Amino acid sequence: MKITNKPILLVEDDQVDTMTVKRALKEIHVTNPLVHFENGEEAVHYLRTPERDKPCIILLDLNMPIMNGIEFLQVVKHDDQLRRIPVVVLTTSEEQQDKVNSFNLGVAGYMAKPVDYRQFVEVMRSIDAYWTISEMP
Amino acid sequence: MFKNLTIKSRLIFILSFLVAFLLGIQMFALFGMSSAIDGLKTVYQDRVIPLKQVGRIESLLLHNRVVFTATLLTPSPEVIEKNTAIIEKNIDEITRAWVAYTMTYLTPEENRLAANFADYHRAFIIEGMNPAVDALRANEIEEAHRILIEKIRPLYQPVDDSIRKLIALQLSETRQEYNQEQDRYWTIRNIFIASIIVVLVLVALFSFIILSAIFRPLEGVVKIARGVAAGNFSQDFEIRSSDEIGQLMRALKDMRDSLVETIGQVRASEAHTLALLSNMIDGVASIDEKGVIQTFNPAAKRIFGYAESEIIGQNVSVLFPAHEQGQGQSQHLDYFKSYPTVKKLKGLGIPSEVMGVRKDGTVFPMDLAVVEMHDGDQTMFVSIMRDISERKLAEEQKTRLMDELESANDELRSFAYVVSHDLKAPLRAIGALADWLSTDYAAKFDEEGREHMRLLVNRVHRMGNLIDGILEYSRVGRVKEDLVGVDVGQVVHEVIDLIAPPANVTISVENPLPTVVAEPTRIQQIFQNLLSNAIKYMDKPRGEIRIGCAAEGEQWKFSVSDNGPGIEPRHFDKIFQLFQTLAPRDRIESTGVGLALVKKIVEMYGGRIWLESIPGVGSIFYFTLPRTTVIANTTIGKET
Incomplete structure (x- = not known):
C-alpha cells in the first residue's frame, strides 16, 4: 500500500476467510494494520468514530449478517466523509446482480474469492500492487 | 291446341272473332240495304215512269178523239182552228212520251206490245189523224167525216187495245217487281235477325268458355291456396x-x-x-318475464335435482340460495324484469359465476349465462347453467399445485444461491486450511501425507468447479440478460482468443457467421464449451476444428466439427446429461456440465442440438438457432 501507516479495513464474517486475508497480506509483506469487523454495521460505526484513523482501503464481503455488503456500500457511498475511500469487494458471489449493484455504488474493484489459497494470495498481491501505484486523494 | 294458349291470347282471339263477325254482318246488312234501295229505284225508273208515260199516252189519245169528235159536231172555223192545234199538240206530246217510253228498259213482251202499238199508232196518225186534221183545216167537213169513219174508227180500237194491254202489262210487271223487292227486303231482315241471334249465342258460348277456362280453375286455385294456408300440404x-x-x-x-x-x-x-x-351437458331453462320457469332440460334437472313437474311453473328464485337473493339474486331477478337495466349487468349473454341451490339445499357454484329472446310482445329469458363445482375443485387443486410448484421453483433458485455462498465458503476454508497445513507443517509430513494433502486440495478444486458448473447451469433461463443482436462471428473470434488454443490445434471459420438475437453470454458459452471440449479431448498431433453455418428454413444450423477421438453413438444422449463425462476425471478434468449447459441454452432459444461422429475420425456437433427474430431485430442489433 502507498501509505503504510493507515489501516486496512476488512469487513468479513467468515473466520477462515479473515485468517486467509491476514495470512495472504502477511505473505505479501503488507505492513498496514488490519482492522476487522464481522458486519457492515460495526464497520460503519468504526468509520464514523472521528478519533479513529480512516482506512486507506476497505475489503468488503457481501454476504454478511446484520448489515450486508450492499447495505454497507449504500451507507458509505452516501457519506461525504467516507465515499472517497476505495472499496474492493471480496466475495464468493458471482451473481451478475451483485456485481451491477456494487459498481452502481462506486466500488473500486470486485474480486471473486478463489477456492484455491494460492490464487487468493495472487488476488491480494494484485490489489496491493494496484493500490501501491494508484494515487489517492 | 287451344288449351295451350294463354288466357290473354284466348281473349284476344275471341274478341277479334266477335269483331270480325259483327263487321261481316254489318257489311252484309249494308250491302243488302243498298241493293234493296237499288231495286226500288229500278222499280220506280223501269216500271212506274213508263206506266205513267203509257197512261199519259192513253189519256192523250182519248182527248184527241174527244176533241176531234167535238170539232166535227161544231165545225166553226174558230173551233177547227183551236181544236186542230190541240190535236197536233197532243200528237206531239204522245210522240215525245212514246220516245221517252221506248228509251226505258223494256221487256221482250213489252217490246212486242210496244211495236204492236207503234204500228197501229203510226197508221192511226198517218192515215187517220193527219189527213183528218188537214181536211178540217181545209174546211172539208165531209172529207173529215169520211176519214173518221173509214180510217180513224177502225184503227181506233186496235190502238186503244194495244196501249191498254201495254198498261196492263206494265202494271202487272210493276206489281211483280215490287213484290220481288218486298221479298228481298224480308229476306235481308230475316238474315239480320238470325245473325243477331247467332251473335247472342256466340257471346253466351264464349262467356261459358271464359268461365270454364278462367274462373273455374281460379276457384280451384283459391281453394288450394286456402287449403295450403290451413296447413293441408298433401293436396x-x-x-x-x-x-x-x-x-x-x-x-x-x-x-x-x-x-x-x-x-x-x-x-x-x-x-x-x-x-x-x-342431451347437452349444460342445464337450460327458459323463463318468462315474471321469472316463472317454462322449460327445464334434462341436464338442468340433473344439476338441480328437480323433476320436471316440480320445477315448471316455479319462480326462478328457487334455484338460487337465499343469501344470493340479497344482492346477487336481485340481479338475477332484474334479468327477467327490464331489459335496459339488464343490459348493464354482466350476466346477459356473458357467463358469470354465481351460486346455485339444489333441491336438497346444497349450494354449489355454477356458470350462468342469460340470453334474452323476443317473441312478438313477449320477452323470454333462456338461462344456461353449468355446474362448475368439480371444475372449481380442480381449479383449487391446480392453484395449490401451482403454488407448490412456484415455491419449489423458488427453493430451487435460492438453492443455487445457497450453493454459491454457503457451500463454497466452507470449501474455500477447507482449501485454505489444507494449504496452510501442508505449508506450515511440511516438515512434519511424510511423502504419503503430502500426497494426501495434494489430493485433498485437488478435490477441493474439483468440487469448486462442480459448484461453479451447477451455478452456471442454473443461471441459464433464470438470469435474464437483454436480448440483443449478437454477431456470432465476433463472439467466436472472442472465444478463440479467450481459450487460446494450443499451437497444434487450428480453428477455422468456414463461412461468414450470421447475427442472431440472443443473450451474448449464452452464445459465448455455447462456443466456449464446444470449442474447449474439442481442444480438451483432441488426440491427434494436428487438431483441426471447423465452424460452419447454413440457413435451414427458419433456423440457422451451426456446426462445430473436429478430428478428435469421436464418440460412440450409444453415448450420444448421455453426453448431454448433467455431470456425465466419458473420460475419468483424473485423466481429463471435466465437470460434465458443459454440454448440458449448451443443450439448455440452445433449447431455451427454441433450437436443438445433436451430433454426428465416427469413433477415431472425429465429431460434428450441430445446433440450430431461430432466424426469424434476427430479421425482426436487426436494427436493434445494430443500435446496441
Missing part, C-alpha cells in the same frame, strides 16, 4: 294447362313444395334443437 295439384292459371298453379305448387321443404327443415331443426337441449 293433389293437377296442372292441366300452360296458361296463366296453369302458371299460377305451378307457382302455387312450387310455393307449397318450398313451404313443405322449409317446414321440414324447421321441424328437423326443431328436433335437432330438442335433441341438443335434451
Whole structure:
C-alpha cells in the first residue's frame, strides 16, 4: 500500500476467510494494520468514530449478517466523509446482480474469492500492487 | 291446341272473332240495304215512269178523239182552228212520251206490245189523224167525216187495245217487281235477325268458355291456396294447362313444395334443437318475464335435482340460495324484469359465476349465462347453467399445485444461491486450511501425507468447479440478460482468443457467421464449451476444428466439427446429461456440465442440438438457432 501507516479495513464474517486475508497480506509483506469487523454495521460505526484513523482501503464481503455488503456500500457511498475511500469487494458471489449493484455504488474493484489459497494470495498481491501505484486523494 | 294458349291470347282471339263477325254482318246488312234501295229505284225508273208515260199516252189519245169528235159536231172555223192545234199538240206530246217510253228498259213482251202499238199508232196518225186534221183545216167537213169513219174508227180500237194491254202489262210487271223487292227486303231482315241471334249465342258460348277456362280453375286455385294456408300440404295439384292459371298453379305448387321443404327443415331443426337441449351437458331453462320457469332440460334437472313437474311453473328464485337473493339474486331477478337495466349487468349473454341451490339445499357454484329472446310482445329469458363445482375443485387443486410448484421453483433458485455462498465458503476454508497445513507443517509430513494433502486440495478444486458448473447451469433461463443482436462471428473470434488454443490445434471459420438475437453470454458459452471440449479431448498431433453455418428454413444450423477421438453413438444422449463425462476425471478434468449447459441454452432459444461422429475420425456437433427474430431485430442489433 502507498501509505503504510493507515489501516486496512476488512469487513468479513467468515473466520477462515479473515485468517486467509491476514495470512495472504502477511505473505505479501503488507505492513498496514488490519482492522476487522464481522458486519457492515460495526464497520460503519468504526468509520464514523472521528478519533479513529480512516482506512486507506476497505475489503468488503457481501454476504454478511446484520448489515450486508450492499447495505454497507449504500451507507458509505452516501457519506461525504467516507465515499472517497476505495472499496474492493471480496466475495464468493458471482451473481451478475451483485456485481451491477456494487459498481452502481462506486466500488473500486470486485474480486471473486478463489477456492484455491494460492490464487487468493495472487488476488491480494494484485490489489496491493494496484493500490501501491494508484494515487489517492 | 287451344288449351295451350294463354288466357290473354284466348281473349284476344275471341274478341277479334266477335269483331270480325259483327263487321261481316254489318257489311252484309249494308250491302243488302243498298241493293234493296237499288231495286226500288229500278222499280220506280223501269216500271212506274213508263206506266205513267203509257197512261199519259192513253189519256192523250182519248182527248184527241174527244176533241176531234167535238170539232166535227161544231165545225166553226174558230173551233177547227183551236181544236186542230190541240190535236197536233197532243200528237206531239204522245210522240215525245212514246220516245221517252221506248228509251226505258223494256221487256221482250213489252217490246212486242210496244211495236204492236207503234204500228197501229203510226197508221192511226198517218192515215187517220193527219189527213183528218188537214181536211178540217181545209174546211172539208165531209172529207173529215169520211176519214173518221173509214180510217180513224177502225184503227181506233186496235190502238186503244194495244196501249191498254201495254198498261196492263206494265202494271202487272210493276206489281211483280215490287213484290220481288218486298221479298228481298224480308229476306235481308230475316238474315239480320238470325245473325243477331247467332251473335247472342256466340257471346253466351264464349262467356261459358271464359268461365270454364278462367274462373273455374281460379276457384280451384283459391281453394288450394286456402287449403295450403290451413296447413293441408298433401293436396293433389293437377296442372292441366300452360296458361296463366296453369302458371299460377305451378307457382302455387312450387310455393307449397318450398313451404313443405322449409317446414321440414324447421321441424328437423326443431328436433335437432330438442335433441341438443335434451342431451347437452349444460342445464337450460327458459323463463318468462315474471321469472316463472317454462322449460327445464334434462341436464338442468340433473344439476338441480328437480323433476320436471316440480320445477315448471316455479319462480326462478328457487334455484338460487337465499343469501344470493340479497344482492346477487336481485340481479338475477332484474334479468327477467327490464331489459335496459339488464343490459348493464354482466350476466346477459356473458357467463358469470354465481351460486346455485339444489333441491336438497346444497349450494354449489355454477356458470350462468342469460340470453334474452323476443317473441312478438313477449320477452323470454333462456338461462344456461353449468355446474362448475368439480371444475372449481380442480381449479383449487391446480392453484395449490401451482403454488407448490412456484415455491419449489423458488427453493430451487435460492438453492443455487445457497450453493454459491454457503457451500463454497466452507470449501474455500477447507482449501485454505489444507494449504496452510501442508505449508506450515511440511516438515512434519511424510511423502504419503503430502500426497494426501495434494489430493485433498485437488478435490477441493474439483468440487469448486462442480459448484461453479451447477451455478452456471442454473443461471441459464433464470438470469435474464437483454436480448440483443449478437454477431456470432465476433463472439467466436472472442472465444478463440479467450481459450487460446494450443499451437497444434487450428480453428477455422468456414463461412461468414450470421447475427442472431440472443443473450451474448449464452452464445459465448455455447462456443466456449464446444470449442474447449474439442481442444480438451483432441488426440491427434494436428487438431483441426471447423465452424460452419447454413440457413435451414427458419433456423440457422451451426456446426462445430473436429478430428478428435469421436464418440460412440450409444453415448450420444448421455453426453448431454448433467455431470456425465466419458473420460475419468483424473485423466481429463471435466465437470460434465458443459454440454448440458449448451443443450439448455440452445433449447431455451427454441433450437436443438445433436451430433454426428465416427469413433477415431472425429465429431460434428450441430445446433440450430431461430432466424426469424434476427430479421425482426436487426436494427436493434445494430443500435446496441
